[in-house]
Amino acid sequence: MSDLSPGIELSSVRVTLGGRPVLDGLSLRLTEARIGVLGRNGSGKTTLLRLIAGLIAPDAGTVRVNGADPFTDRKAALALLGILFQNPDHQILFPTVEEELAFGLRQQGASALEADKRVAALLRTEGRAHWAKAPVTSLSQGQRHYLCLLSVLLMQPETVLLDEPLAGLDLPTQARLARRFAALPQRLITITHDPANLVGADRVIWLEAGRIVADAPPTEVLPAFTAEMARIGERDADADLAG
Amino acid sequence: MLTLTSPVETWAHRLPAGGKLAVVAVGTTALFLVGSPWLLGGALAGTALLYLTGGVAFSGSALRQLWPLWPFVLIVGLWHIWTAEVAQGAAILLRMVSAVALANFVTMTTRLSDMLGVFERIAKPLSPILPPRRLALAFALVIRFIPVMLDRMGLIRQSWTARSPRAPRWRIMVPATLAALDDADRVAEALRARGGAG
Numbered sequence: 354m355s356d357l358s359p360g361i362e363l364s365s366v367r368v369t370l371g372g373r374p375v376l377d378g379l380s381l382r383l384t385e386a387r388i389g390v391l392g393r394n395g396s397g398k399t400t401l402l403r404l405i406a407g408l409i410a411p412d413a414g415t416v417r418v419n420g421a422d423p424f425t426d427r428k429a430a431l432a433l434l435g436i437l438f439q440n441p442d443h444q445i446l447f448p449t450v451e452e453e454l455a456f457g458l459r460q461q462g463a464s465a466l467e468a469d470k471r472v473a474a475l476l477r478t479e480g481r482a483h484w485a486k487a488p489v490t491s492l493s494q495g496q497r498h499y500l501c502l503l504s505v506l507l508m509q510p511e512t513v514l515l516d517e518p519l520a521g522l523d524l525p526t527q528a529r530l531a532r533r534f535a536a537l538p539q540r541l542i543t544i545t546h547d548p549a550n551l552v553g554a555d556r557v558i559w560l561e562a563g564r565i566v567a568d569a570p571p572t573e574v575l576p577a578f579t580a581e582m583a584r585i586g587e588r589d590a591d592a593d594l595a596g
Numbered sequence: 597m598l599t600l601t602s603p604v605e606t607w608a609h610r611l612p613a614g615g616k617l618a619v620v621a622v623g624t625t626a627l628f629l630v631g632s633p634w635l636l637g638g639a640l641a642g643t644a645l646l647y648l649t650g651g652v653a654f655s656g657s658a659l660r661q662l663w664p665l666w667p668f669v670l671i672v673g674l675w676h677i678w679t680a681e682v683a684q685g686a687a688i689l690l691r692m693v694s695a696v697a698l699a700n701f702v703t704m705t706t707r708l709s710d711m712l713g714v715f716e717r718i719a720k721p722l723s724p725i726l727p728p729r730r731l732a733l734a735f736a737l738v739i740r741f742i743p744v745m746l747d748r749m750g751l752i753r754q755s756w757t758a759r760s761p762r763a764p765r766w767r768i769m770v771p772a773t774l775a776a777l778d779d780a781d782r783v784a785e786a787l788r789a790r791g792g793a794g
Contacts, residue, residue, distance in 0.1 A: 408785050427792060436789045443782035446790075448740045449601070452709045460791025465713070486603050486707075490743050508790070 359419055360384035361405055361512065361542075366414035368400055368563075375400045377563040379414075383542065389551035389571065390544040391578055392560035393585075398544040401560065402514050405542065406436040418512070431461060435505035435539075436514040439521075441497035450492070450500060451476075451485040457508040475507055495526035502533070512540040519550060548575040601707055602657060606650035608705035614714045616702045624695045633683055636690035643697045654704070661700055665693065712736060730793050737783070748775050 361383040368376040375397045383405075392398040403409050404416055407423025407430040416422060421429035438444045447453040451472050458468035476482045484492075484500075492500060498518075505513060518534065519527045534541060535553065543550060548571075551557050557574040559567040567574045602609075608616065623639075630636055647655040669689055676685020703711075712732035719728045749772045756764035787793055 403785070406789055408788055427788075431791050438782070438786060438789075440782075442744055443779065444786045444789075446740060446783065446786060447736050448708055452707075452736065455709070457790045465709075486601065489740070504790075 361419075362415075362417045363404070364415050366404065366411045366416060368397075368404060368409065369412050370400070375563050376404070376411075379563070379565065381558065381565075381568075383540075385555035386540050387554045387556075388540070388542045389554040389557040390542065390560055391546070391548060391551060391557055391574065392544075393546060393582070396560045397563040398560050399516060400563075402436065402516055402542070402544050406430070406434055406514055408436075431457075431508060431510075433511050434514060435508055435510035435512070437498075437501055437505055437516060437518055439516045439518075441494070441501045444501045445489050445497060448488055448490075449485075450487050450489060453489060453500060454504050454507055457504055461508060471507065475503060479503065495522050495530075498522065498526070498530060502530070506537075506539075510539065512542060513537065515541060515543045517545050518543060519545075519547075548578050551575065602650070602654055602704040604651060604654040604657075606654060606705055608646075608650065608701070609707075611705075613702075613706045613710040614717070616706060617711075617714055620698050620702050623698050627691045627695050630691075631687060633686040633690060636687055636694065640690050640694045640697070643694050643701070646701055647697070650705075658697070658700060658704060661704070662693070662697055665696060668692065708736060708739060733793055741779070741783070744779070745772075745776055748772065748779065 361381075363379055363381045363383075366376055366379045367374060379401070390398045390401060400409070404411060405418070405423065407416070407418075407425075407427065410424040416424070418430065418433050421433070423430035423434060445453055447456060451469070454472040454475065455465070455468040458471055459465065463471070473482070473485065476485055489497065489500065515534070519530060522530065531550075534543075543554070545551065551571050552575070554571050557567075557569065557571045558565060559574050559578055567577060627636065627639060630639070644655075647658050650658075669692075672689055672692075673685060676682060676688070712735055715735065716728040716732045719726065719731050722728070722731075749768060752768050752771050752775065753764050756768060
């Protein structure tokens with residue numbers, strides 16, 4: 354897949370949480386269509402995603418998405434970025450499917466009628482028209498993930514940020530979602546601890562303790578990462594405390 | 597699970613929410629002005645007919661939603677039998693059940709977002725202090741997150757029970773509160789990611 358313009362630029366970004374540096378002097382230019390961010394728990398990858406999404410501001414350095422600051426310019430950020438959180442229950446804000454889907458459109462300035470129309474059209478093309486009135490609590494975990502994806506896609510962002518998008522799902526659901534992701538025209542930035550999810554990526558960034566260890570195509574990064582994880586696993590590595 | 601709007605599509609689903617709420621307001625006032633148990637009985641029968649136009653499944657789920665009223669019916673009924681004011685007791689009970697049933701009918705046939713639309717319009721005079729969109733959003737969030745928080749408390753109770761022979765009772769309040777605050781942070785973030793509360 355060709356590069357999508359003009360991309361996301363981070364320069365000398367630093368983020369500290371509770372006095373501990375989580376990202377430390379990170380500089381990146383992200384323009385590829387399929388980007389993976391790989392790292393262990395606590396490597397700073399979720400913080401990086403939230404930083405790009407404009408949910409948090411850096412303590413130092415700048416973040417630009419197509420030239421706009423996603424933290425201060427929320428209007429631009431909404432048009433450019435969608436984010437899929439790991440736990441759908443942290444993302445779904447409304448009691449029924451159609452209201453959940455319509456919310457983002459209303460926030461982008463669509464009228465209630467227009468939003469309802471687009472929601473109904475989307476559910477029809479997805480073969481899920483019968484979901485419209487369903488209470489979100491009646492959906493399975495996999496269906497909730499799907500609903501979150503649909504509500505992000507409805508807002509037509511240029512880039513979709515995915516936080517461990519396949520974790521905790523059964524295998525058929527994983528396969529179906531992965532196929533759906535692969536077919537999306539958007540730029541995808543996937544963060545995960547599982548190298549298997551990034552085999553098809555254009556570029557993989559390996560993050561450790563808030564710094565970049567490797568930044569290369571998956572054929573280079575994934576084997577090195579897997580070997581290093583096996584090596585750490587041999588030691589009693591999870592006895593270390595952060596900070 | 598909090599499923600207030602009935603998935604069974606009735607004719608009343610297609611009426612505007614504001615009109616339905618106005619009818620409930622007028623109807624409830626009328627119920628309080630009428631004293632005769634016969635007239636009130638007629639009102640209850642009328643409300644029951646209203647439900648039946650929505651079909652058997654619709655009426656059945658309405659009955660289940662109204663069932664929690666039974667302790668009140670029992671206590672008020674027993675009291676008036678005790679004081680030998682049966683006609684007055686009947687009037688109170690018929691009035692109460694009809695009013696709740698009527699309001700429930702509107703709840704079951706109105707989408708939450710339409711209901712919120714009415715609140716937004718009514719709250720317009722308050723807009724300098726309280727932006728109506730924000731008020732409506734708060735309503736929706738409460739309805740969405742009550743079941744989530746109940747699930748969360750269930751999980752905490754289970755983790756307690758898995759490691760303690762004693763029942764947790766009030767002791768889950770602190771972890772449940774902290775979990776709710778933590779969830780609130782995440783929800784705030786999700787809200788920001790999709791355009792904020794404005």
